[in-house]
Ligand SMILES: [Zn+2]
């Protein structure tokens with residue numbers, strides 16, 4: 430199949446504006462880059478933070494989308510592209526094995542054009558092989574929801590009882606990994622969201638309830654995926670001494686002040702920033718072993734705004750994916 434001259438893309442023009450469908454030239458890969466025909470691109474809460482201006486896009490217009498599954502043009506090779514799209518490789522963080530903290534990093538669908546398009550280009554070094562067991566729409570959510578969840582769980586070390594606050598795309602993948610590792614999951618959802626509670630139980634949650642409730646037992650760790658800083662004190666109160674609250678999102682509303690006694694006994698709060706390629710390789714090898722199954726709602730590329738509105742309103746369970 431030859432590459433056409435023009436393609437469709439969903440473009441971010443500015444804060445709080447809907448994405449705009451645009452015809453634009455198919456991008457030309459530079460040195461070390463590959464041209465990908467996009468098969469699927471997952472949407473993510475980070476896309477809402479970008480649209481709302483809570484995470485800044487420095488140079489609009491920009492094509493969003495950072496959970497890309499595509500075919501390398503001219504080959505049969507199917508690869509996945511994550512949020513981290515480029516790192517400098519020379520700074521202290523990169524050289525120390527923490528490329529997720531590289532101050533020069535460029536992020537897919539934020540600093541570089543992403544996957545809400547028919548085609549995109551990506552730095553070959555940041556393309557992961559996609560496990561053969563996954564059709565493209567089911568692989569896409571592994572690339573951010575899956576990866577960030579996996580990195581968050583690693584910060585819980587050997588915690589046996591783990592709380593998940595917010596039961597969306599990341600949690601529905603992570604619960605499968607955590608249970609496979611022999612952990613118990615306690616799922617916290619918005620009060621009254623019985624659909625999410627049921628969804629969590631169907632995936633093996635030991636307990637599911639509203640986020641302002643105390644779990645039946647004290648937890649060893651909690652991961653917060655919902656962008657609500659008010660959950661941090663609640664999660665701290667649900668922990669045993671020595672327990673850790675891990676904040677998995679890229680943005681969160683302010684954390685209310687708490688008495689020091691609630692952090693006492695060596696409880697801790699940890700943020701998770703981005704991912705390393707090592708996380709990606711490790712997780713994509715692990716996923717088919719579990720095997721992680723992703724629940725996906727598909728939208729056409731030009732329905733991106735509708736998909737994002739449904740994400741904001743919590744109108745689907747699991748993950749949502751755009752299919753060009
Ligand atoms: Zn994401």
Ligand SMILES: [Zn+2]
Nearest residue numbers: 517520523531
């Ligand atoms: Zn660097």
